[in-house]
Amino acid sequence: MITNMVTALNNALDLCLEENSKAIILGEDVGKDGGVFRVTDGLFDKYGPNRVIDTPLAESSIIGTSIGMALSGMHPFPEIQFAGFSYLAFNQLAAHAARYRSRTRGNIKIPMVLRMPVSGGVKTLEHHSESPEALFSHIGGLVVMEPSNPYDAKGMLIKASHMDDPVIFLEPTKLYRLFKQEVPEGMYEVPAGKANLVNEGDDFTIITYGTMVRPAQEVVKENNLSADILDLRTINPLDESAILSSVRKTGRALVLHEAPLSFGAGAEIAARIGEKSLYDLKSPVMRLGGFSFPYPFSGDEDYWVPNKNRILYSIKKLMNS
Amino acid sequence: MIKEVFNGSIKNMQIMDEDGNIDNSLFPKDLDSKKLIELYKFMNLGRAVSNKLLALQRLGKVATFAPLNGEEAVQAGSAYAAEESDFIVPTFRNHLPFIIRGVPLENLFIAVKGYEEAYSSVLQKHLTPEVIAVGSQYTQAAGIAFSMKYQKYKNAVIVYGGDGSTSEGDFYEAMNFAGVFNLPIIFIIENNEWAISVPRSKQTASKTLAQKAVAAGLDAIQVDGNDVIAVYKATKDALDSVKNSGKPFVIEALTYRMGMHTTSDDPTKYRPESEVDPWKPKDPILRLRKYLASNKLWNDSMEEDMQNQNKSLIDNATAKVNEAKANPKAMFDNVYSFMPETLKEEEDEALKNNFWQ
Structure with missing residues (x-):
């Protein structure tokens, strides 16, 4: 089927609920309304109010109760309506979901797929455009995924549903309906922790994910550049070997994400390249991200999110240093 | 026009007074002498374990630890009332539910020494590890209760927390969630009057902690938390109710933290001894012993046997914790x-x- 990311995710959730009777969806407005982006559309009618559950408006309890469900035999798929509201549940994620397995030496597991829309570019209100992947990755114990296209979105969500781990599944709102792609009808998995080489070339490597994959591809194509573009897909744990193998080939690396530059995932990736491949490099590793302050009001967002001009500028800086 | 649209009230229950006298009209019928003696033994073992861990901490053999002294009736009366299939979510002071569930004593000791092996088989006992992050246990417990109901199990969830924890947002969120989905859960508020150095009076302007349940549409009762019979009955009744589709329940148990918050603080810095003194004759163990003795269910030689048995259990656990390695x-x-x-x-x-x- 040719479909956008919303429909691919909806289809994946449908298959997950069909496959596992202990799987449920819970969150704000996920029921009759089908979620504010309609990712859960139709699932309430198909599976009923016991499996597609409208919760009270309280994020900490959405995650806290999901943890309780997960440790007692269920496989919850909580939705936080926007990643900017996940901070209310941060304690449950950092203090509990991330560490139940380690604090019980594996006795208690938290199989849970926490979905939330991330990133901007769609003119929303404040707090609706956050990119918190580095916050969640830094904790350890949480798998952090972010797809960049409909095919990956479905396969990664299905993979997440088969894992015995808490998975933070970040869905870029801008990509929900941006483009369509051929997506298989049935079950398939996209592996966790494996980056995808979406463009092959010789001169430099762009390491990116989520909303920045497509503009990176466009800049490379429009300017006839020869570059590897690596779509990480899973941010934690990082596919370090894919990163290093590309950088060793090209000798130049640009790490690109929408999240603020400072202390972002890019810093982690740049540091790993520096530690392990310094002598393969022809120039210092470059980073490009949103500016190092919180996401602005929507009227200013186009000046904050890295655009193609800034990507091209960073590539030139990379090639000329 | 103004009309009253809601009013609520909270009742307080005591069955056994400080002298061990019983209100027979409330005495739970299933609590026979064998069970009472077992409860008495558990409470004693809990206190002995607490005393021993305190001593071991002072010797540097285990790490920071929250003693339960004075709060044995709340913990024993409630955990003992539960079926083994009921889930218990304890916090950092709730060592007695572990003992009552049959978790080997050495596991408790190993937890205090700081090794995760302590909790490597808790799930099979329908327990979670002791929760340290105050208040966060409540929403998880509500999730477990949801899970029990969803999977059509006939068991309920007991979650513990202190007076301070009722100020946390998760307490309200959990009660609210439990109310909306009518979950089989009992919140036991072990109100020991102190959250480290902050007294109950500075925690909330609410007259009781139990009444916080009323706003969420839950049932609630306050009990004398040093009266193990009242705690047992309140829990048993609440379990029966929630397992038969009754509203989720909050039990506020009034007790007193006789010692420090943990081994890391000195309570004389923030509360006068004169506040502690009146609680000494209310001791929950002493009270039950008076009742048992006056009913010829307990005597000095039984007491001595029990103390010896506790000592040998504790010595065995101490030997094991001394051997435990990272x-x-x-x-x-x-x-x-x-x-x-x-x-x-x-x-x-x-x-x-x-x-x-």
Whole structure:
């Protein structure tokens, strides 16, 4: 089927609920309304109010109760309506979901797929455009995924549903309906922790994910550049070997994400390249991200999110240093 | 026009007074003498364990620890009232539910020494580890209760928390969630009057903690938390109710923290001894002993036998905790369901270069 990311995710959730009777969806407005982006559309009618559950408006309890469900035999798929509201549940994620397995030496597991829309570019209100992947990755114990296209979105969500781990599944709102792609009808998995080489070339490597994959591809194509573009897909744990193998080939690396530059995932990736491949490099590793302050009001967002001009500028800086 | 649209009230229950006298009209019928003696023994063992861990901490043999002294009736009366299939979510002071559930004593000791092995079989006992992050246990417990109901199990969930924890947002969120989905859960508020150095009066302007349940549409009762019979009855009745589709329940048990918050603080710094003194004759163990003795169910030689037995159990656990060693490799094995390459590399580097020797 040719479909956008919303429909691919909806289809994946449908298959997950069909496959596992202990799987449920819970969150704000996920029921009759089908979620504010309609990712859960139709699932309430198909599976009923016991499996597609409208919760009270309280994020900490959405995650806290999901943890309780997960440790007692269920496989919850909580939705936080926007990643900017996940901070209310941060304690449950950092203090509990991330560490139940380690604090019980594996006795208690938290199989849970926490979905939330991330990133901007769609003119929303404040707090609706956050990119918190580095916050969640830094904790350890949480798998952090972010797809960049409909095919990956479905396969990664299905993979997440088969894992015995808490998975933070970040869905870029801008990509929900941006483009369509051929997506298989049935079950398939996209592996966790494996980056995808979406463009092959010789001169430099762009390491990116989520909303920045497509503009990176466009800049490379429009300017006839020869570059590897690596779509990480899973941010934690990082596919370090894919990163290093590309950088060793090209000798130049640009790490690109929408999240603020400072202390972002890019810093982690740049540091790993520096530690392990310094002598393969022809120039210092470059980073490009949103500016190092919180996401602005929507009227200013186009000046904050890295655009193609800034990507091209960073590539030139990379090639000329 | 103004009309009243809601009013609520909270009742307080005491069955056994400070002298061990009983209100027979409330005495739970299933609590026979065998069970009462068992409860008495559990409460004593709990206090002996608490005293021993305190001593071991002072010797530097175990780490920071929250003593339960004075609060034995709340913990024993409630955990004992539960079926083994009922889930218990304890907090950092709730050592008695572990003992009553049959978790080996050495596991408790090992937890206090700081090794995760302590909790490596809790799920099979329908327990979670002791929750340290105050208040966060409530929403998880509500999730477990949801899970029990969803999976059509006939069991309920008991979650503990202190007076301070009722100020946390998760307490309200959990009661609210439990109310909306009418979950089989009992919140036991072990109101020991102190949250480290902050008294109950500065925690909330609410007259009782139990009444916080009323706003969420839950049932609630306040009990004398040093009266193990009242705690047992309140819990048993609440369990019967929630298992038969009754509203979720909040039980506020009034007790007193006789010692420090944990081994890291000195209560004389923030509360006068004169406040502690009136609680001494209310001691929950003493009270039950008076009742048992006056009913010829207990005597000095039984007391001596029990103390000896407790000592041998505790000595055995102490020997085991002294032998317990860290297992740093196990830390790496239990982060994810799989071993990420980057984590494996950190572990390999540590192993190859003897970081842990």
